[in-house]
Amino acid sequence: MTWAEMQPLLLTATRETLSMVGTATLVALLAGLPAGVLLVLTDRGGLLQNRPVNRVLGAVVNVGRSLPFIVLMLALTQFTKWVVGTSLGWQAASVPLAVGAVPFFARLVETAVREVDGGLVEAVQAMGGSTWTAVRKVLVPEALPSLVAGLTTTVIAVVGYSAMAGAVGGGGLGNLAYTYGYMRFETDFMTVIVVELVLLVALVQALGDLAARALAHRGRGSGPVRLLRRRPAAVRTARAPHAVRTAPRGGTPDPGPAGPSEDGGAVPEPAASH
Template identity: 70%
Template sequence: MTWDIMKPLLETATGETLRMVAWSTLFAVLGGVPLGVLLVLTDRGGLLRNTVVNKAVGAVVNVGRSLPFIILLIALIPFTKAVLGTYIGAEAMIVPLSVGAIPFYARLVETSVREVDHGLTEAVQAMGGSTWTVVRKVLLPQSLPSLVAGLTTTVIALVGYSAMAGTVGGGGLGNLAVTYGYQRFETGLMLVTVALLIVLVTALQLIGDLAVRGLARRGRARTT
């Protein structure tokens, strides 16, 4: 296969992968941050201590994290089809990618928020701050570098998940590698696809690391 034939295929597949990862990352943040914070707030010693809610949310998160993505992908086919009318293509894969990423990121959020100094929380409470004020002014800002680091890990995992989704017609670089690289024995295209995935993951990790360092420096500057 010549480069003139490979180029449009790679451009389309890369665009599909980026679109799947971007949308599922957005939903992971929208769902994972509230769940992670809720797990901390409702735990023993939390501002909203509630054992029943904590155990229920924890169970849901654990179930979501324990399922291998390929099994989750297949199990969600009826739900995906009900929501979007199809379970094939890049857009359809956003549903299982998001469902898989939300509990994954929720646990990382929980770990990050737990690392915040309890003294800061107590200080805000002593000044009459509400639970929402504590979350907005203390928990999220103080844990932001760790949250971004966790998000970087989640995004990179989503790149791998999106490639896996390509094995069942999900589009993107994974589908390109399977359809052409494996089934049609286009070794050159397979190698280029692998190289693109490596470059993508490396770039995402670099961007995430730079963001974490920048936020950490900003946080130290505020405390000095």
């Protein structure tokens, strides 16, 4: 097979793969995030402690997590037909992918949210915040770096599943690898597909890592990602591009050896400030 022959096939297959991965990821985000948060909230000692709900939700997630994807896909054939009207093509593959991705992501969300210091939730409660406020203002924003990392892991897992879906008529790169690379012994094509998948996964991972690190390093040291973030420094960047690297940000404290009396010594005494 020549490159000219491979190219259109690859293009279509890549588009299909990205479509089903994208759909499944979107659904995972929309359903998995609330499910994961709910798992934490309804757990013992949680803000919405509710044993039955927690048990049922946990069981559903566990079942979803433990089923091998190929079995899940086959078992869901009728459901898929009912949802998208067909059991072939990337649209059909999206359904089991989404169903598989939701519990996967939900568990990761649960772990991430559980890591958030309970003291922060207490602080919000002490301010008169509701449970919803605690979720919106504390749990999700504070867990964001881990959530992004979890989403990255989910996307990569879904890419893997999508290839499996492709092998049984789901379209995408998996389908291509199966029909051409495996059935027709097009070893070169197979190699190209493998390389593309590796690159795809590497790209997702790199983007995810970058985003997670940018979020996690807020206020800790500096890095190139800082420049991407929306803050007054960006305005200054536009005006004086050369000064960006060297000029310290407005709010950055002097990292010098200030000693233990940094507090109080550096700031005006409150009595004097009024």
